Amino acid sequence: MSKTTRDGRKLRPRTEAVHGGTNRTPFGETSEAMFLTSGYVYETMEAAERRFKNEEPGFVYSRFSNPTVRSFEERMIELEGAEDARATATGMAAVTSAMLCYLKAGDHVLSSRALFGSCRYIVEDLLPRFGVTSTLVDGRDLDAWRNAVQPNTKVLFLETPSNPTLEIIDIKAVAEIAHAAGALLMVDNVFATPVLQRPLELGADVVIYSATKHIDGQGRCLGGIVLAGQQFISDHLANFLRQTGPSLSPFNAWVMLKSLETLDLRVREHARSAEAVSRFLEGHKGTERVFYPGLPSHPQHNLAMSQMDAGGNMVAFEVKGGKAGAFRFANALQVIKISNNLGDAKSLITHPATTTHQRLTPEARAELGIGEGLVRLSVGLEDSGDLIEDLDRALS
Numbered sequence: 001m002s003k004t005t006r007d008g009r010k011l012r013p014r015t016e017a018v019h020g021g022t023n024r025t026p027f028g029e030t031s032e033a034m035f036l037t038s039g040y041v042y043e044t045m046e047a048a049e050r051r052f053k054n055e056e057p058g059f060v061y062s063r064f065s066n067p068t069v070r071s072f073e074e075r076m077i078e079l080e081g082a083e084d085a086r087a088t089a090t091g092m093a094a095v096t097s098a099m100l101c102y103l104k105a106g107d108h109v110l111s112s113r114a115l116f117g118s119c120r121y122i123v124e125d126l127l128p129r130f131g132v133t134s135t136l137v138d139g140r141d142l143d144a145w146r147n148a149v150q151p152n153t154k155v156l157f158l159e160t161p162s163n164p165t166l167e168i169i170d171i172k173a174v175a176e177i178a179h180a181a182g183a184l185l186m187v188d189n190v191f192a193t194p195v196l197q198r199p200l201e202l203g204a205d206v207v208i209y210s211a212t213k214h215i216d217g218q219g220r221c222l223g224g225i226v227l228a229g230q231q232f233i234s235d236h237l238a239n240f241l242r243q244t245g246p247s248l249s250p251f252n253a254w255v256m257l258k259s260l261e262t263l264d265l266r267v268r269e270h271a272r273s274a275e276a277v278s279r280f281l282e283g284h285k286g287t288e289r290v291f292y293p294g295l296p297s298h299p300q301h302n303l304a305m306s307q308m309d310a311g312g313n314m315v316a317f318e319v320k321g322g323k324a325g326a327f328r329f330a331n332a333l334q335v336i337k338i339s340n341n342l343g344d345a346k347s348l349i350t351h352p353a354t355t356t357h358q359r360l361t362p363e364a365r366a367e368l369g370i371g372e373g374l375v376r377l378s379v380g381l382e383d384s385g386d387l388i389e390d391l392d393r394a395l396s
């Protein structure tokens with residue numbers, strides 16, 4: 001819709017995150033207006049007919065599109081460097097829609113196995129019910145990806161860094177494998193955010209976010225978005241969303257739109273703090289192992305630093321004493337709150353084995369490195385000195 005500069009000059013992502021997608025009303029408001037409307041009125045019946053036939057631009061129904069939702073999509077498009085995007089009600093609606101709009105019975109999906117619990121359900125349980133077979137591989141092993149490609153493989157799917165053990169997958173290498181097979185690479189980029197990692201520049205075809213996490217960043221609203229090339233959106237996703245209806249509320253879109261203005265600042269500060277916290281944890285006698293891509297001790301530190309600007313805000317670590325030790329430690333925290341959410345201004349801690357990944361068998365958990373003593377910490381925006389003191393007190 002509206003371009004940020006009158007002469008169409010290309011601006012840096014941080015500037016687009018503040019101005020991109022702004023569509024001012026004749027009142028000339030500084031801050032973006034919120035369009036809480038389900039429908040739209042037309043001057044004449046002829047105008048309604050033209051609008052429905054796509055002969056003139058404009059909105060017809062907020063299940064299909066809405067000015068506030070479109071502003072959020074446009075700001076994300078500028079930030080990500082995508083051709084187009086569609087927002088959804090949640091991150092899971094974004095993942096599910098991206099898959100279902102493109103796949104059909106007889107197709108095959110190849111995915112990394114270290115996935116957010118619900119993403120793993122979609123790939124492992126839901127798609128096969130509709131005749132789409134799937135294979136899960138260790139995403140760090142490029143030969144495993146190559147060997148698992150089948151003639152009917154249509155989508156490769158991955159998450160990096162992964163939840164919860166922060167494995168890193170080489171996006172560029174997997175994109176090459178996907179394209180050699182005539183398949184699309186879809187990347188769930190939630191943990192890295194568009195600030196720290198830009199999968200489209202590395203060869204991915206589709207990028208998916210739960211906007212619930214760092215994009216909102218303050219734990220208020222659910223939302224999601226799929227960004228891709230024009231063809232994927234026009235030929236597959238747009239109509240799927242229009243007919244099935246997992247639409248983002250304009251109120252939530254407005255919250256997300258305004259949150260993007262501070263995303264860059266927040267994410268870089270989150271990462272600085274997470275690095276300080278992980279260095280502290282690594283040297284503590286109460287922890288067994290610390291997983292943080294920004295630490296040189298991370299087995300894929302070099303790969304992480306080659307495709308990310310910083311290590312992100314998520315840290316996983318093993319507390320001594322198994323489940324009992326992890327529970328005792330987390331129950332003793334005072335500043336850091338117990339919650340399965342992440343990417344919030346408030347630091348949040350969770351025990352994946354009994355919450356987000358309890359659905360998996362003990363063997364599947366062991367395969368992913370999710371031990372009984374493992375906790376996942378989403379480092380917030382508090383003073384890192386207070387976080388370190390809180391962790392130290394609870395570990396001792």
Ligand SMILES: *Cc1c(COP(=O)(O)O)cnc(C)c1O
Binds near residue numbers: 091092095222223
């Ligand atoms: C939270 C999350 C999702 C799902 O997003 P919702 O907004 O909760 O539906 C998907 N992938 C990852 C990596 C997530 O962290």
